[in-house]
Amino acid sequence: MHMLQFTVPPLPYFISCGYTNNGINIKHVSRRNIRVFDLLVVQKGCLFIGEEEREYEVKEGSALILKPDSYHYGMKGCQELTSYYWLHFQTAGNWSAGDTMPPLPRMDWNEENLPEQYYNMKTFQIQLPQFVKVLQRVKMEVVLQQLVQLNQSAHLTGSKWKQQVLFQDVIEQLSASNEVDSSTPSAACAEQAAAYLRKHYREEITAQAMGESMNFHPVYIARCMQKEYGCSPMEYLLQYRIEQAKLMLLQTDRTIARIAEEVGFNQAAYFTSCFSKFEGISPRKYRQRFSHG
Numbered sequence: 001m002h003m004l005q006f007t008v009p010p011l012p013y014f015i016s017c018g019y020t021n022n023g024i025n026i027k028h029v030s031r032r033n034i035r036v037f038d039l040l041v042v043q044k045g046c047l048f049i050g051e052e053e054r055e056y057e058v059k060e061g062s063a064l065i066l067k068p069d070s071y072h073y074g075m076k077g078c079q080e081l082t083s084y085y086w087l088h089f090q091t092a093g094n095w096s097a098g099d100t101m102p103p104l105p106r107m108d109w110n111e112e113n114l115p116e117q118y119y120n121m122k123t124f125q126i127q128l129p130q131f132v133k134v135l136q137r138v139k140m141e142v143v144l145q146q147l148v149q150l151n152q153s154a155h156l157t158g159s160k161w162k163q164q165v166l167f168q169d170v171i172e173q174l175s176a177s178n179e180v181d182s183s184t185p186s187a188a189c190a191e192q193a194a195a196y197l198r199k200h201y202r203e204e205i206t207a208q209a210m211g212e213s214m215n216f217h218p219v220y221i222a223r224c225m226q227k228e229y230g231c232s233p234m235e236y237l238l239q240y241r242i243e244q245a246k247l248m249l250l251q252t253d254r255t256i257a258r259i260a261e262e263v264g265f266n267q268a269a270y271f272t273s274c275f276s277k278f279e280g281i282s283p284r285k286y287r288q289r290f291s292h293g
Contacts, residue, residue, distance in 0.1 A: 045082025
């Protein structure tokens with residue numbers, strides 16, 4: 001497997017991102033020495049991309065990192081409607097690429113010079129697969145969607161900081177996707193549950209109905225979600241509904257009550273209460289803050 005290895009600190013940093021839909025016969029753009037890493041994560045369809053002598057078919061659920069100092073090009077047009085996230089990042093530190101990488105160095109502590117080692121940060125390496133099937137596809141897409149959503153308030157300092165934090169999550173997920181042993185039954189169950197919740201978030205969802213659909217006991221699903229996502233299924237659902245509401249607040253002029261209904265809340269007052277709890281301000285003030293940012 002072709003790997004990218006980064007020496008940190010400094011950490012790779014986020015630059016920009018977006019979401020693109022390619023129609024049939026549309027080729028990926030050809031570019032040379034773009035000076036940034038270009039991460040592509042395909043949500044639907046397939047991208048046919050070459051980089052120097054290597055050729056890739058980036059199918060849905062897969063990720064490809066194009067290097068900043070290489071020539072990459074569209075091998076052929078998309079054969080179906082293809083949707084994908086793109087993300088540009090860079091590093092101020094050293095990086096290298098190769099089919100094999102040396103094992104990561106082990107940190108050995110010497111008690112005699114412990115104070116010096118303790119107070120002086122040593123660099124280390126993180127390894128990312130250049131081309132990989134994302135281990136937890138839904139989890140990755142949630143983070144990428146949040147990153148793209150924050151573009152609309154990118155002029156605010158707080159949004160830029162949030163994007164950097166979310167980008168570190170993307171890097172961590174890519175690194176984990178290279179660890180085959182991490183693909184556990186627990187992760188698969190959590191991923192399936194998250195996909196179910198995202199598909200049906202506008203509807204009234206019960207733990208029993210989700211369990212019957214997935215052929216898993218609701219308690220087992222909850223345990224897997226807690227382990228993999230750090231929250232219960234209903235907490236995940238609530239967070240996802242709030243994220244969808246934020247998009248509608250910024251992109252439409254629909255009323256608060258209408259938005260609440262469209263993202264699965266039965267009562268506008270309860271929606272406002274939940275939104276305020278998560279964001280620290282009401283939906284109305286959230287919309288105003290962006291409009292007058």
